[in-house]
Amino acid sequence: MDYGGTGEGSGGSGRGGHHDKKKRYHRHTALQIQILESTFKECPHPDEKTRMQLSRELDLAPRQIKFWFQNRRTQMKAHHERADNCALRVENDKIRCENIVIREALKNLVCPTCGGGPPIGEDCYFDEQKLRFENAQLKEELDRVSSIAAKYIGRPVLQLPPVQPFHMSTLDLSMASYASSRMPMMHGGPSLDLDLVTGSAVGSSSSNINLDHSMFQNPMVPLSDMDKSLMAGIATSAMEEFIRLVQNNEPLWLKTPKDAVETLNLESYKRVFPDRCDSFKNPNVRTEASRVSGVVTMNSLKLVDMFVDSIKWSELFPSIVSRARTIEVLSSGSLDSQSGYLQLMFEELQLLSPLVPTRQLYLLRFVQEIKQGLWAIVDVSYDLPQYNPYSHPRFKVRRLPSGCLIQDMPNGYSKVTWVEHMEVEDVTPINRLYRDFIYTGLAFGAKRWLACLQRACERTASLMTTSHDLGGVIPSSQGKRSMMKLSQRMMTNLCSSINPSNGHQWTSISGMSEFEVRAILYKSTDPGQPNGSVLSASTTIWLPISPQNVFDFFRDSRTRPQWDVLSNQNPVQEVANIAIGTHPGNCISVLRAYTPSQNNMLILQESSTDASGSLVAYCPVDLPAINIAMNGEDPSYIPLLPSGFIITTDGHHEMATKGGPSTATSDPTSDQATTSTGSLVTIIFQIQTNSLPSAKISQESLTTVNNLITNTVHQIKGSINASSTTT
Template identity: 60%
Template sequence: MEYGSGGAGSPSAGEHDASDSQEKRKRYHRHTSVQIQRLESMFRECPHPDEKQRLQLSRELGLAPRQIKFWFQNRRTQMKAQHERADNCTLRADNDKIRCENIAIREALKNVICPSCGGPPLNDDSYFDDQKLRLENAHLKEELDRVSSIAAKYIGRPISQLPPVQPIHLSSLDLSMSCFGNQALVDHVPAHSPSLNLDLLSAGTSSLPNMPYQPPYLSDMDKSLMSDIASKAMEELLRLVQTNEPLWLKSNVDGRDVLNSDAYERIFPKPNSRPKNPNVRLEASRDSAVVLINSLALADMFMDPNKWTELFPTIVSVATTIQVISSGMGGSLHLMYAELQVLSPLVSSREFYFLRYCQQIEKGTWAVVDVSYDFPQDTHFRSHRRPSGCLIQDMPDGQSKITWVEHVEIEDKTLPHRLFRNLIYSGMAFSAERWLATLQRMCERLTYLMVTPNSTRDNPGGVISSAEGKRSMMKLAQRMVSNFCASIGTSSGRRWTTISGFNEILIRVTVHKSSNPGQPNSVVLSAATTIWLPTPPHTVFNFFKDETKRPQWDVLSNGNAVQEVAQIANGPHPGNSISVLRAFNTSQNMLILQESCIDSSGSLVVYCPVDLPSMNIAMSGEDTSCIPLLPNGFTILPDGQAEQEGDGASTSSNGNRNKGRSGGSLVTVAFQILVSSSPSAKLNMEVTTVSNLIASTVNQIKASFTCPT
């Protein structure tokens, strides 16, 4: 049916215009599936196409350029709205989760026992109003995570599921070394021994460290920033390694490399560095040595925190990889956390959050650089690691030349202990020399691990009959040394309590969960003290190594002599060895496993009673992971005073480290005893026993060196 321009029933001109306008508004173009697929594909590649790209799409799809333009505008608006909805959902979910966690925290904190008074914490209802809830939520969440991780380690449940905490007391001393005779030690009760009820959970060991700050989720922007920081740090390290003057000057006193601070600041300006802090001081050192390992193997060990810790057991107490930022042919970049220590409870450990970047410079040459990474949310200043690390260059016969640089900022909030002040302020405590001396000795140990026992030094009595037996014994001894080093440090927040033994010898004690197999319900009481002797370190080491002088210091042997029944060489120096000893006039079912090691940075003598069946397991080459160990021993460090030629401890061909110490020695004496969990008694008897054990040992050592007691 057609309508004329003026027939009956035909719309007027105004009505006709309104109808046409309404039809135009309703009219739209529906794109085909092929067009939509092509547009979506282009949108994924380029959400903002330019005019040339829109014209190309227009020709391909048969659409007007204006349609193409509007489609992309609408698609961008749609994507933005979707992202906003997703973000809103995520924020709402996170907010609900945090509120639930806060409720759980409040319930958990109701069961907390105050460590000072033993009572419940004060309750303030106004504390939980909305405003304070938001302000304190982050802090409470961090505290709950820390406590829950400890509880889950030993109890298997988070703290929110635990019943009210009961005070923990310990008793029932079980001295594994009692067969050597120590009954008389309990007669001397310390005059100032406090009544101790130590918190076991806070001192518990864990496979994962209790990091003081939990890093947040890393975005792509964070990772890009880290990669840029690591690349610049690598450039700086290579220049520090390869440049002498004016960056490095030779010391007129000992010939060591000394960093020229003015030249460093001029070559490596830091426009965005932190404000100057008068309590912050710098430590910088450089050294080089040849080690018995190839560059690729060593670089691999540095990037594995477990292998790195095993390589430096006397320095690295805690190490973990927080996240792998990148890996591949261009190099590996890890975000890590580590704690470094001096083997004494008198020296605080150093904490680092840092980036470790490993890169192959050329064939047979690798570089590993560490540089601290500061999280904006973490306001607590810790040790700050400027670009530090090493250059590893392959040499003939599977050896490598290592050039090591240490460069750190340290904040001394309190003065170091007077005994260690010279060692720390001289920079020797964490110097490049110490790292290299330890690395050199451990690489020698790894080499000797693979050597068949056939030398007169190795297995003199023929007790260890196979290479498997030798390797099994060396692994057992390595675990013993690692256990000992972990027991006397201050890492992972371990708290030490100072007590006074007889003759007013100050002794520090702590307790922690036993990590020994077969002892799941036991804890270990560790005690240690450090003394100064006016004797060079290598002389003190030789004293402890001399079997004929052992009755002079080993109070557990009750003056009985010992006989070496087996020995395994750990390196070319005669002091580096593992020994199996038998004490006369004592139980024939108990032997002593002992490892001694020495290098230019210090020495160790660590020993542990092991029953005969367990020792036979190790000597036959079987798995030793089931053998419990509770080591005792000594660490011997230079006191940081003047130096002169002539220390026979050094095995390096490097001239810098051939300089011995003419000053005295810092000797740390450490013992561990096993105590079992009990709900009634306290630790007083155990503390009395171990403090008298250490005090007697110290007095006998001083008497042997004619020192005043």
């Protein structure tokens, strides 16, 4: 750097007739600059004695030393003025935007009860006075900042072009509780950069609407710019809370003695997040909050891509997500990645039983790349009363900041930490069979989400393996892929039949048997399904054996004649097997039943199990259709009408471990408290009833499906009891 041009040349002369010549400047050496800089840090205004000492030490004229310090002070002053100017402009823009938002909120204030103008009452009066007081403070602050900034830019800041509130960084929106808090360090590493949706990313991104309008009773109402700003602020706040939930351990999270699942310590949560205390004032609201970590066989980029696509999201979790739709994309993220992606979406969550109502949620989903190979995805509820035809009268549910932290591992796998946090208000009692299973948080908790994700990723990874056939029946990898695609469609069909779309309701036909059987008639949307209506009937029973034993009983071809009424107790042979996971029970099978009347009929079956439960789906398929799939051809139009079993723990043991009220004995409706472990088994049968889409449930169809379920239940219980007696 060149400081202290003296105009004296290298020898310090430069007087007299040399004024008409171009001045020569002295370039200091690196050592001279280093010594001058170190002296400047200690004393920016050296006295004459110090300048003389530097002159002798550096072999420079005293005047050069003086000029160098003058120039250095001028440069530092200019640097500080530029920095102060930028900071003041940002602060001023923030205050202006907050002022605009407050004025708009007062202007559009609507009474939530009657829909009229600003409500009149004591609370409203004080709220309005508070807003007016804050607005006056903002104006005073704005004037102060404007006067200070005017010294640096030569004009009042108020003359700057207006800044729209939805064009600024969401970190500057003080719309949520934790938007201004500073993020802690992650495991001793660098602090997390949460400048999530900046610049014009939210305001200028094109609205990408992808809706099934049959989901809504009212037409879509466009989101205003202020709505988008509020959503961005809420998403940012949710991301910060989620990161803190991931980072903190005890006492915020308490480990359960049985497994690696952690539950939220509500007292500690209230201290860490005091602004959430309003949620605990309603005694009827219960909290479901859990955290779990595990490894999945997929890298972070593929996972993020599946999470932001509502269709892929539904396919990834068919047993949990019955429906998902993207309402609007508020920010599409950065150009080279999904970081900063923000969307408003509708999601319906299910437990695979008609006895448990679905949970419908409007969510903001926010994606952020914390650093390379580390992604955070957070969901948080966002109330949209005008789009809420699915509000269930039996409960109210709200998802607090939840989601997953995905970290790449060297082998192409990912470590996933899942946090699930919900508040649920049950208006009517939960069905007695599922009471403990739901109260323990197993039904919709983090353990179930992660287990389903691991199973889905294992299934995808199995496409790359070569061990796929039994006896050389499936000749190629294309045949394996086609068979897996066919079986996946069968599984999805079975899961969607529990809670079909378009508002269908279950009809109880329990009077026809000693246990409750429910039926529903719906129009199948499966492309391979013939036109007409499908009757789906279901019941849930309790069995006094572990879920693993029940799963082994159903998937074993040797025990199939004991419960499959369609096989007429004839032996069944497995002719092909495709492994779709590390567990031996995760597989696709092709079975042949030795029935003289149906030599051309095979059974396609898929069984899958994980830490959250098990599922066995099966469907009769004729031999030519199986050959199409095995030869690698497109199986999309092969008709499927699957039936199956969903198996979960009853939750009694987990409830007793947590010290809660268990209701388990040989009869799950008993009030005696024990810790016996049993299983809940949901049995589903589907039959084609009529080629007319508008057909209604006939008594003949109800009798047929009821007899089918009743006989199956009797055979299952008889076989289980006989096996238990033998053991």
